[in-house]
Amino acid sequence: MKRRTLLSAAAASATAAGLAACGSGTPGQQAEDPAAKGRTQVEFWGNVFTTPENAWYEKIVKDFNAAQEDVYINYQVVPGDAWDQKLKAAQAAGTAPDLYIQAGRLDTAARTGLLMPLDDLFEPDVLAGVTDAAKEVSQYQGQFYAFPLLVEPQMTLYWNKDLFEQAGLDPETPPTSWDEMYDACEALAPVMDNGEFPLNTAVDSGTFGWTTVAAQLHVAGHLPISEDWSTADAEDAKYEELIGFYKTLQGEGWIPRQPLGEGNSAQAFGEKKVAMQSQGSWAMSELAADYPDVVPATGVAPWVQSDGDLTHSISTIGNMKWVVDAKAREPEATATFIEWALGGDPEVLKPFFVDTQFTKAPARDEVTEVxxxxxxxxxxPWSDVVFKDIVPQCIPExxxxxxxxxxxxxxxxxxxLGKASPAEALGTAQKEIQKVIDREGLAEIRAEMDA
Known part of the structure; x- marks a missing residue:
């Protein structure tokens, strides 16, 4: 899970303890709850998300298990830092969960046969209500390989209005361009104490990898691979400008050199260690749940762009969806639960979107209305910004x-960080991308996808 491999092993353990009534404590084991006896058991793996998301998952599993007597959902929380290893090991051993939560694109997993196609597991009207944006991340070659829960922008700008006012900035006017961001940081620096910064952005390469895709397209007009996926295209001088933006922020000391907590968390902003933060729209739900005192002073806007043009390619659209393993032991029972939770009564989903503070877009129009x-x-009020000013200008992952x-x-x-010049760094990326193209046969895959 690349977008939100989410909190720590300790946090996962705590959540798992809270979910003990939903199933066993070890992935792969059958539930020990006496209520599971005589039922078809479905193994469901999830991660640690924000506080309201965790609560919603716990509730729907308990509610479904209590609402009928045929299927029992055995829900397990797998720590984010162990997710890839545990899932791959389980798939290799033939003990993968029937159902698990996935972020990001599913094209590779679908193409390589790791996921089960879903169209035959549901009546057509169940999948017909999925929005076009959600279909984009849930289908491969026109067939569903996931049932979407939500879509959400991966990059938004958060700013502390109180700190803006202290710095002599207009608290209602956030920066929109790189130059305006430099000016804001310069003004904010004097009001921040030691260990505090005007801005918090990605500083590790993994987070940069998914947060800057839209910026790459915005600044250069293309992504770092040709449209037919035959050749790398990373050495555009416009990408040097993108590197230069972050290099300036780092060189001036306006952003931290090391992460201030989890890469997908708003903790630093909530603790007022930073005046601004680049983060996904989910950060607002984290702030409301864990740092409610900060919410009244928090502004939300599109993330800054090189030229200040906020009408295109301002963020990628992230997502969360449920996928069924290709070797699922109980696909029909799994589909029953999916339809009940994600494809049925909108009231089941309503608390998820309300309690996460209206920061995520439902995958069905019927749910959006409710x-x-x-x-x-x-x-x-930030929900209008997220869904009117940001979502329409986003691009798919x-x-x-x-x-x-x-x-x-x-x-x-x-x-x-100055480990290489921007041109040298992009030259290395060019070579690495070409290796991936040749190793994976991406030109052939692209041709197959376009066929």
């Missing part, structure tokens, strides 16, 4: 392999 009708929506994102992330980090 969520927007909630009275609390009027108290979440890249379909090519993650290693290409990582090569660009490595280049950004190396150039930012």
């Amino acid at each position: 969520v927007n009708s909630d009275p609390a929506a009027e108290d979440a 890249a379909q090519y392999p993650w290693d290409i994102n990582l090569a660009m992330g490595d280049a950004l980090q190396a150039g930012m």
